[in-house]
Amino acid sequence: MxxxxxxxxxxxxxxxxxxxxxxxxxxxxxxxxxxxxxxxxxxxxxxxxxxxxAPGFIDLHLHGGGGHDVMEGTLDALETIAETHARGGTTAFLATTLTAPMDEIQTALEAISKACVSEEIAGARILGAHLEGPYLNPKQAGAQNPEYLRIPDPKELENLLKKCPFLKRVTLAPELPGGLESGRLLRAHNVMASIGHSDATYQQVLEAVEAGFSHVTHLFSATSSVRRLKAYRFAGVVEATMLLDSLSTELIADGHHLPPSLIRLAIKTKGTGRVCAVTDAISAAGLGPGEYELGGLPIIVENEVPPDYEVHPPEGSCVAKLADRSAFAGSVALMNQVLQTLVNLVGLPLTEAIKMVTWTPAHILGISHERGSLAPNMRADIVVLxxxxxxxxxxxxxxxxxxxx
Ligand SMILES: [Zn+2]
The missing domain is CATH 2.30.40.10 (Urease, subunit C, domain 1)
Known part of the structure; x- marks a missing residue:
């Protein structure tokens, strides 16, 4: 009917x-x-x-929700995550892994591959896997468990690509040994290579772009910026992203990770067609404040911001931090909270804000011919707000x- x-x-x-x-x-x-x-x-x-x-929201960076994590490696966990985020208007997402021992990552990737072709999974559609770690720079580890970080291993990556046809995106630090070779490998397999948890200089980012990297993972979070060596300034990942049209990027727009000024700066330099918004949500998304665990690290979920912070995120909007509050440990937002941040705290027009959670992520992932906008023949992925x-x-x-x- x-x-x-x-x-x-x-x-x-x-x-x-x-x-x-x-x-x-x-x-x-x-x-x-x-x-x-x-x-x-x-x-x-x-x-x-x-x-x-509006078109359903597309989240290119999502680790968990409703008390479950992609790393559990089960269809049940993935289904709970898909259902939890559907409540926030998400209709499609990339299930994102965390830095962990390789056998655990493989188990997670196998479960994701099954979920991608399953007609049984309720909630949002799982588009594929996003491998975030273990090939990240320890200097920009953020909340990724440093114990399991490793230098990129192109052979191992090739093995993963063969086993997991639904591996659609890999975040790694291109400046590490094996990083550029990994980028070339991903490009050859038509997998999105994303610079992230990276301490690269501008020159190293240029090499990465030549090797096939096309996107930057959560700009301003675990990304290098201008530094000084003796008298000379070296631009980092942040400046390179803003300067180079060939790179798209994403922002964790949960109202906590980034102040409105940085979100506006990214949009001013790149436009809403090259910057999408993501949740980077963890298992505690949709659960409320409290103490939890992430990839073996204790974390705390709360709504405290420094007294001189630019804005006060709305009541009930929390964020996850490492137990010593030294760094964020991912968001606990659903996508409609991201949209609310873009409209209410950043002040974007509704069309631009919705574009950043629909058409732009679809375009970045190369699926805008079937998702991300409302038009005849597109998949009927729709949210009512x-x-x-x-x-x-x-x-x-x-x-x-x-x-x-
Ligand atoms: Zn992440």
Whole structure:
């Protein structure tokens, strides 16, 4: 049966249409128009009048949620994560691994590969795996467990690529021995190579771009910046990302990881077509404040910000920190909180903010021909939001996977 969503406003995300209707059939969007198209079809109407209809959110960096972590390596854990994030409007994501012993990473990658082809998994669609670690620079480890960090091993990586057809993205530090060779290998396999947890200089970033790196993992977080050696300044990953059009990037826009000024700076230099927003959410996403564990490290989830911080994130918006509060340990946000940050704290127009969580991540991953915007023939990945950008309903490939009670 053909479904018709009848809302107040629709963001494609390139423009806003008033009193729009979306027709869905066979998991895809069949047509978009005004109410007059209803007379031409026999439909089952879903009345979301008064609400905003947008493309479903796409999260390229997501470790967990609802108390479960991708590293558990089970379909049950992945399903809980997919369901938890669907409540925040996410319709598709890359399941992201953490630095750990290689056998644990392999187990996680195998589970992700199964989940990608499973029709049983409820919630958001798992698009593939994002390998974050162990090939990261210890100087920029952040909350990745330093005990298991290693230099890039192209042979081992090639083995992983052969075993895991759903490995879609790898974050590594290109300046480490074997880093550039790994980049060339990823490019040859059509896998997105992402500079991250990296202490590279500008010159090293240029070499990385030549080797095939096209993206930068959570800009301003675990990325090098201008440093001085004797009298001379060396630009780092941050400056290179802002300068080079060939690099896209992502921001952890949970209201804590980055102040609005840095989010605006990244958008000002790169535009919303090259900067997407991600959650980088961990297992504690959706659980509230308290003490938890991440990859063997104790962490704390709280809402405390320094007194002179630029903004006060809204009540109830927490973040995960290492137990000594020396660094963040990932976010606990769902995607609609990221959208709220972009609109309410950063002050972006609604179309631009929605683009950064829909079309832009789809484009960066190379799937914008089927996801990330509302248009005929696209997958029917749709989110319905109220005026406060709270999620009323989430639809994945034409199926309603979440409805606010
Ligand atoms: Zn991460």
């Amino acid at each position: 053909r479904l018709a969503l009848i809302g107040k406003r629709l963001v494609t995300p390139f423009r806003i249409l008033d009193d729009a209707v979306v027709l869905v059939e066979g998991g895809r969007i069949e047509a978009i128009g005004d109410k007059s198209i209803l007379s031409r079809y026999k439909v089952k109407a879903i009345d979301v009048s008064g609400h905003l209809i 109220d005026e406060n950008l709270s999620v009323k309903m989430t639809m994945v490939e034409g199926r309603v996977v979440y409805q606010k009670p």
